[in-house]
Amino acid sequence: MGLSYGPRRQIWILKQIGREWNKINQQALNRAIKSLYESKLINIKERADGATKITITKSGKTKSLEFKIDEMNIKKPKTWDKKWRLVVFDIPEEHKKAREAIRECLNNLGFYKFQKSVFILPFECEDEIDFITEYFNVRSYVRSILAETIDNELHLKKIFNLL
Numbered sequence: 371m372g373l374s375y376g377p378r379r380q381i382w383i384l385k386q387i388g389r390e391w392n393k394i395n396q397q398a399l400n401r402a403i404k405s406l407y408e409s410k411l412i413n414i415k416e417r418a419d420g421a422t423k424i425t426i427t428k429s430g431k432t433k434s435l436e437f438k439i440d441e442m443n444i445k446k447p448k449t450w451d452k453k454w455r456l457v458v459f460d461i462p463e464e465h466k467k468a469r470e471a472i473r474e475c476l477n478n479l480g481f482y483k484f485q486k487s488v489f490i491l492p493f494e495c496e497d498e499i500d501f502i503t504e505y506f507n508v509r510s511y512v513r514s515i516l517a518e519t520i521d522n523e524l525h526l527k528k529i530f531n532l533l
Contacts, residue, residue, distance in 0.1 A: 435501040444479050444495050450532055456515040457489045461508055468506040475502050482529050492530050
């Protein structure tokens with residue numbers, strides 16, 4: 371600033387500093403988010419009976435999931451909690467086999483295809499989705515959403531026999 375030759379140049383420098391600082395903050399945020407994805411410690415073990423065991427560390431607590439991928443199912447509770455579980459994914463072409471396998475798994479689990487890469491289910495399924503995303507190694511491309519209302523809820527209730 372002291373070496374700039376006029377007040378206009380000093381103002382220009384101050385504006386540039388603000389823009390550059392915002393870029394740095396955005397980069398730090400992006401790095402932090404990526405680090406959260408990568409820091410999820412997992413251990414995958416194939417058992418003799420065909421089941422796969424994935425152990426996930428979450429906030430210092432260990433969560434162990436064990437399923438046979440071809441025999442997974444989601445239990446329908448006696449009473450519905452009136453919440454919708456959406457699974458949204460945007461898996462790149464280079465992981466096409468995993469993308470198709472996830473679609474097939476979600477269909478087999480009873481999800482309704484809401485859109486091409488959006489599936490919906492009215493029952494608790496967090497463990498199953500965690501297992502599938504880790505099994506196919508696509509966690510960074512898959513999002514889970516818990517929703518209380520959806521505009522075409524009546525149609526979905528009919529599909530899932532919730533009326």
